[in-house]
Amino acid sequence: MNKKQLFDIATQWFQQQGWKPFPFQKQTWEAFLKGSHGLLNAPTGSGKTYALWIAIVLDHIKNNPDYRSKDKSGLKAIWITPLRALSVEIRQAAQRFVDDIGLSWEVGIRTGDTSQKERAAQKRKMPDLLITTPESLHLLLASKNYPRTFKDCTAIVIDEWHELLGSKRGVQTELALSRLRTVAPKLRVWGISATIGNLQQAREVLLGPSSRALENSVMIKANIKKKIRVRSIIPKEMETFPWRGHLGLHLLDEVIPIIKNSRTTLLFTNTRAQCEIWFQAILAKYPEFAGEIAMHHGSINKETRLWVEEAIRNESLKAVVCTSSLDLGVDFAPVETIVQIGGPKGVARFLQRAGRSGHQPGKDSVIYFLPTHAIELVEASALQRAVKKNTVEDRIPYLNSFDVLVQYLTTLAVSEGFYPKEIFPEVKSTFCYQAITEGQWRWILNHITIGSQSLQNYDEYKKVEIEEDGRFKVNSRGVAMRHRLSIGTIVSDANLSVKYITGGYIGTIEEWFISKLTPGDVFTFAGRNLELIRIKNMVVQVRNSKKRTNKVPSWMGGRMTLTSQMSELLREELYTGREESTDSNNRSRELKSIAHIFERQRIESIVPSNRQFLIETFKTREGFHAIFYPFEGRFVHEALASLLAYRISLLSPITFSLAFNDYGFELLSDQEIDMQQVLDNDLFTVDYMHSDLQQSLNATEMARRKFRDIAVISGLVFTGYPEKGLKIKHLQSSSQLLFNVFKDFEPDNLLYQQAFTETFEHQLEEGRLQQALERIETQEIVWKQCKKPTPLSFPIITDRLREKLSSEKLEDRIRKMRLQLEKL
CATH class of the missing domain: 2.40.240 (Ribosomal Protein L25; Chain P)
Structure with a gap:
């Protein structure tokens, strides 16, 4: 069949549905039929599934003109999804197309929810399209005869690639692709990604930095201008001294009319705890919603989650309070309205959630922003600017995740075994391991066979045997079973x-x-x-x-923190907000609504400009407060607070208690800091930052906690059998014991070193911390000696109090504090 005949099959099917193919869908079909690999950049709800699924089917028809005759069985395509919840949607969409055109293909699912009976049936006969997750794909690679399973596979699609990129699940996917390219020579690799800042790098990570696939690849962008309307819920009465202890519940009555006026509403919260609290609060105050409102988060059982998802589809529910468990592309066409409770901390997350509303091509998305305290309205204003500019975050890929590599090599050894000379070039072709050295490779091989240098005397770490012909193989059934139970990179607390x-x-x-x-x-x-x-x-x-x-x-x-892009937008918006009320052309409705807060802040202190860095000091009955305002997000502030506290203590012996939020941090002490002396001693210098950080934070203790995850992923610690998991303290003690062994006897152990690398690069965001210090060094330091707490400092102070007091006592205490402060 020629291209026109093939396209006619697809366009006629689209017409039967009352649709018309988008240009990006046709471009994808054409590129795939030409044999290209690629990355498709398309927003949620734009028809991206059909862009690639139809391309795969048309390619099969091109090579099999009698496609309606009974097809020989065998796996032809794999669809990777990061969320199990998406798999049912994808299967329905894919099966609908092949059924309608008369192709006798079976679409199957294999995830952690797949029954044992169905897995056994798949072992006998694989479906034509397999929808699966990165973890389940690795489980297939741990099966006997996996090369025969995958040999005729012509396509693999990585859906929601932006979600996997920048995580160890993304590294897992890279390794699986490196193997599949060898065992399935006709394989074409495609990714689907929402908009991220580093799309070109995303394609490079997906296809391999120096692969022929990258040379023969395309980037297709769906130029669908989806209009997103952001509406802030602005309180009628605004606190001059805002605090965030009430989780936005003071605006509950403002949300109810929105729910009542919409067919269906999703209320997004940032944490599962906040989700639980909001759900209870709505039912307590508005019991008439019983049976019409539900809750959805990752810790609720699967049956309830599936029931909620189906109830949204058929509109039998009026509203759902949810977390990021409903962030991704589960296709809820009827959802009319989205409410975001509190700052989403990132532009991409906000756009993704907004896309759940009007989740159909051509429909506008409406998202309401509900601030949990007044200063979050600055975030709302910044998000509106980001939507206009289409500013989104980068997703930074992982490098040298040796724990994932150890797990992967053991997976290959469990199934068919592997020859290092064959596998090393594949591993090196991935983005994550492009810089791996021969020495590091030999260390990894030693680790899985003899348990690395310091564990040689313990048989339990000798998992892989080297056979006479040089093949690395797991021959112990017990080792194989425990390994299969442990495949995956998501390590949570027990x-x-x-x-x-x-x-x-x-x-x-x-x-x-x-x-x-x-x-x-x-x-x-x-x-x-x-x-x-x-x-x-x-x-x-x-x-x-x-x-x-x-x-x-x-x-x-x-715990969530502001992304670097969100921090930058927030600072820009704050600097706009500081303008005097006489010139309000640049100011959004949100900024105008909190003008009185800026006004009071100016009376007590200043609102900093982009050329200023503000430090406030004041005394209360709790002690001496020093508040710093980098506006860089809580993770950077946590590290920066510890770093500055350490540097100040070097000048004079002083101890601090620390508090921080996304806007700034507090050093509280029972003695006054000589701030001028501290500033004269290069407090914000980048010099010696790494070593000072190690001293200030007890980096060894943080790395020890990080090592538990690495030990679990690499198989050094076994988490237990289903329903008989090890207690968290046993896991912790086992991993701590190993950590101490490596620290004392094998400090060059790659997994031990990785714990420190991940602590600094991912947990403490050392790169962002350095950039923040470099920026502060270029700014004018403005130190304001205040008589009492200011509006900007108030949320940080009350955050610390929440750790000590019950919610009732906290509300009383804060009410008294506010009454005192509001007296000019």
């Missing part, structure tokens, strides 16, 4: 199942939270008040309770 004492499963909760409760305590989870009965065999047994409680689970992954 999760315990939450079940009713009568047996019903509710969801999962982290051990660190539940370990603080005693039997009889009541906590809120999955929208219910539950009484803890006991913890038995990694299961939290509960029963329903009618008691009111303020105990809401928080999850260790709940």
Whole structure:
């Protein structure tokens, strides 16, 4: 068949649906038919699935003109999705097309939710298209005869590539692609990505920096101008001294009319704890929503999540309070309105969430921004500017993740075994390991066979054997089974199942939270008040309770920080906001609404310009406060606060308690800092930053915690069998023991060194910290000695108080503080 005949099959099908193909869809079909690899950049809800799925099918028809006859079985294409929730949507879309054109292809799913029966059926006969996750793809690579499974595969599509890039799951994907390119010579690699700042690099990581695939690749952009309208919910009464302890609940009454006036609404929160609190608050104040509102986050059981997703589709639910579990492309066409509660901390995340509204080509997206405190309206204003400029973040890819490589090589050794001379060039062709040396490669091979230098005497670390012909192979069934159970790079704190004492499963909760409760305590989870009965065999047994409680689970992954692009936008907006009210042409509605806060800030101190760096000092009954305002996000502020506290203590012995938020940080002490002396001693210099940071933060202790994840991913520590997981303290002690062994006897151990690299590069964002210091060095330092706390400092002070006080006491304390401060 020629190109026109092939395109006619697709366009006629589009006409039957009442659609018309977009230019980017046709460009993708053409590029794929020419044999190109590529990256498709398309927004959520634009028809990107059909751009690539139809291309794969048309390519098959081109080579098999009698395509309607019974097709021989075998895997022809793989579709990788980062979220299991997306797989059902993709299968429905793909199956619909092949069924309608009379192609007898089967579309199958293989994820952690796939039943054992279905997996066994797939082993006998693979579907034509397999929709799977990075982890499940690696499990297939750990199966016997995997080269035969993949040999006729002609395409692999990595969906939502921007979500995988910049994570170890992305590295997993890179390694799987390096193997599949060898075993499936006809394979074409395509990625689908929403807009990110470094699209060209995203394509390079996907295809390999020096591969022939990159040379024969295209970048296709869907030039669909999706209009996003951002509407801020501005409180009728605005606090002059804002604080964030109430999670935005003071605006609950403003949200209800939005929900009532929309067919369906998604309320996005930044954390699972906030999701639980908002859901309870709506039902408590508006009980008429019972049965019309639901909750969706990653710790709720799968059946409930699927029910919620289906209920949104058929509009039987009015609203869903959710977290990032609904960020990605689950196709909810009827969702009319989005409410973002609190700053989303990143432009890309905000645009992704906005795209859930009007999730159809040509439809406008409407997103309401609900500030949890007044200064977040500056973020709302910055987001509006970002939407106009189409400013989005880069996703920085990982380099030299040796723990993932150790896991991958063991995976290959579990299945067919591997020859290092064959695998090394494949590994080196990936972006992550392009700079790996022969010495590092030999170290990795030694590690999986003899357990590295300091573990040679322990048989449990000798997982892989070298056979006579030089093949590396796992021959122990026990080692193979434990390894298959451990494949993956997502390491969370130990999760315990939450079940009713009568047996019903509710969801999962982290051990660190539940370990603080005693039997009889009541906590809120999955929208219910539950009484803890006991913890038995990694299961939290509960029963329903009618008691009111303020105990809401928080999850260790709940802390979010501003991205570097968001920080920059925030600073720009703040500098605009400082302009006197006489010239308000540049000021948004949000900035005008908080003009009185800027005005009060100017009375007490200043609102800094882009050429100024503000430090405020004042005394209260708690002690001497020094507040610094870099506006760089909480992770950078956490590191910077520790760094400055250490440097100040070198000049005079002084101890501090630290507090920080996304805008600035506080050093609180019982003695006054000689600020002028400190500033005269190059407080913000980049010189010696790395060594000072190591001293100030106890980097060894932070690396020790980071090493637990590395130990789990690399297989040094086994997390346990299903329903019999190891307790978190056992995991921690096992990994700490290994960490100490490497520290004392093998400091050049690559996994030990990786713990420090990841601590500085990812956790402390050392690169951003250096840029912040370099920027501050170019600014005029303005030190203001204030009589009392200022509007900008108030949220930082109250953040620290929240750690010490219950929510009721905190509200009372803050109310008194505000009344005192508001007296001029």
